Structures are given as C-alpha cells and as structure tokens.
Amino acid sequence: MLLHIHGFQRQSNPQPYTLWHSLTPQTRLLCTIIGVFAIALTPNGQWKTWGVYGLAVLFVILLSRTSIPQLLARVAIEFAFVGVVLLGTLFRREGEIVWSWGLIEITDVGLMVLGSVTIKVFLSLLMVNVLTLTTSISSLFQALLALKTPPLLVAIMASMYRYLKVLIDEFTTMRRAAMSRNLMSNKWATRRVIGNMIGALFIRTYQRGERIYQAMLARGYQGLPPIDKLPSYRKRDVFALGLTGVIVVLGQFVSFIIDH
Known part of the structure; x- marks a missing residue:
C-alpha cells in the first residue's frame, strides 16, 4: 500500500456499493488475512489448490467491482519490487538440470519453486489491493483495533x-x-x-x-488512537467468514483427492 503515492489522496470517484462493500471492515480484513495465509502456507507445487484460490480471488474482484486496470497497475508496481527476490528462488542445486551456462544452472525444482512463489505473490497482492481499493484507510485502522491489534x-x-x-x-x-x-x-x-x-x-x-x-x-493525546464504534457482525459477515473457511479447506481437499 505504501508503494502508491496516489493512494494517500482521497479518491474523487465514488466507490460502488456492492455486497463486498456491505460487509464490515473487520470482516473484509479477516477474509483477506485468511486468504493470504492460506495462499502463502500452501506447499510448493500445489497447482490445483491455487486454481481454486485463484477462482475465489477472481470472484471477490468481480463481486467488489474493482477497477481491473487500476488493480493490475498497483500489482505491477509491487511486482517490480519483489521480482528480484523471486528470481533468487530459481537457482537451486536440487533436481534435474534443464539449462546451464557456466556456473549458472537451472533445475526443474528451481522452476517449480519459482512458479509456486510467483503464484503465491500474485494472488496475495490481488487480495491485499482489492482490500485497500475498497476500504478506506481510517476504516482499516479501526478494523485493526477491533481485531485487538496493539x-x-x-x-x-x-x-x-x-x-x-x-x-x-x-x-x-x-x-x-x-x-x-x-x-x-x-x-x-x-x-x-x-x-x-x-x-x-x-x-x-x-x-x-x-x-x-x-x-x-x-490537545489531550494519551498515546492511543481514538476508537470509533464499528458496525457489529451481521449474518452476511458470518456467512462471508464461513465461506472463506470453506474455500480454504476445499482448496486443500481438492489437491489431496486428485494427488491420491
């Protein structure tokens, strides 16, 4: 989020009101955190699991009616910063060598790890940027406080x-x-x-x-930010959190069933 200078200015275009926007900020934040952790903690090479998670991320993007060009532009900027780190996962000693040039060797394990980490980063960035594009910064801070963040x-x-x-x-x-x-x-x-x-x-x-x-x-500051009262959880929030948990389990289950 801090990579986008224009993100610190209030957007002039009004946000559309969708089912995703009707969820409380803490629910949107929780769904994003659960999704990012599920994507990042999935073992390398689980392509079918990431296929399920990719469809879920696409569903959230379409549901929130996020501007696709703006979303991809943000992800592209962030990818430029993590690209060097991603290339470092390519060069590994394990596995069969598929290409070599002098001391540089690329193995099938290195390609698998590079593809896995790239997919993890891409899906995670999509989720985080959808959250920041559809939720105001003040609401995010209040949601963090509501979730007992220090x-x-x-x-x-x-x-x-x-x-x-x-x-x-x-x-x-x-x-x-x-x-x-x-x-x-x-x-x-x-x-x-x-x-x-x-x-x-x-x-x-x-x-x-x-x-x-x-x-x-x-002016009376006591070291703690003021806490505004956020909307309480409703049935749609509970359903959204439950659906997120089901998708996480489904992605792992699909990969396990197909591999066995």
Whole structure:
C-alpha cells in the first residue's frame, strides 16, 4: 500500500456499493488475512489448490467491482519490487538440470519453486489491493483495533500514513530548489545532492515529529488512537467468514483427492 503515492489522496470517484462493500471492515480484513495465509502456507507445487484460490480471488474482484486496470497497475508496481527476490528462488542445486551456462544452472525444482512463489505473490497482492481499493484507510485502522491489534502499532501506522505525503512534498521542494540552482548537472552531482537531501530530510523529520508530538500532547493525546464504534457482525459477515473457511479447506481437499 505504501508503494502508491496516489493512494494517500482521497479518491474523487465514488466507490460502488456492492455486497463486498456491505460487509464490515473487520470482516473484509479477516477474509483477506485468511486468504493470504492460506495462499502463502500452501506447499510448493500445489497447482490445483491455487486454481481454486485463484477462482475465489477472481470472484471477490468481480463481486467488489474493482477497477481491473487500476488493480493490475498497483500489482505491477509491487511486482517490480519483489521480482528480484523471486528470481533468487530459481537457482537451486536440487533436481534435474534443464539449462546451464557456466556456473549458472537451472533445475526443474528451481522452476517449480519459482512458479509456486510467483503464484503465491500474485494472488496475495490481488487480495491485499482489492482490500485497500475498497476500504478506506481510517476504516482499516479501526478494523485493526477491533481485531485487538496493539493500539500503539496502529497509532504508528496511522501517523506514518498521515505524514508520509508531507515528507514526500518536502523532498520534492528540496529537489526542485536544488535543480533551480543547477546543483544536479550530472549524475555524480545528483547522487551527492540527493544524499545530502536525505540527511537533511531525516533531521527535519525528527524535528517535525517532536513538534507534532508536543502539539498532540497539548490537545489531550494519551498515546492511543481514538476508537470509533464499528458496525457489529451481521449474518452476511458470518456467512462471508464461513465461506472463506470453506474455500480454504476445499482448496486443500481438492489437491489431496486428485494427488491420491
């Protein structure tokens, strides 16, 4: 979520009201967490299980009427960051060698692990981004509190979310000032200036954080975020959680039956 700068700005387009949106925020968060854990903890090579989970993820996407281009754009950005880690799973000593070049060897086990981890990452990113696209950040924080997440951790995430855009704007201003003074004429000068700006930004961040904290204390802040009353669980929420559990078990069961 933090990889998308535009995600920190309130979307102007109204969200459609669907059955997925009618679920409470904590139910949506729980369904997402259960789905991501089921996908990630499935052993490598269980293609049939991921087929079942993939159909379930597609059903959620269609049910929530999430914008497919926007969803894929977010996943593509995040995939660029984890792609290097994914390539590291390809080179393994186990299994039969299918391609080699000097010291570099690719085995069938490496290909299987790479495919498995890629599917896990892709399905998990789809689930998480559907959640963040259909649920406001404030509702997510309140849902975390409702699920007994440590309030201090939620307060840290809320502060980071609220002031990250301020720091980005500060860095943009510093970079624009450096460019107007022709301090970034070549790549070596650019690296030196950006390094100095990062150091200066760290000092400014610390000072701004102290001022904000003192202002919060003056206004009665006690170290805990305010907790709004969230909607209570209804029959549709219980059904959604039960259906999520059934799909998780069904995916493992289908793979077990077919393999045996």
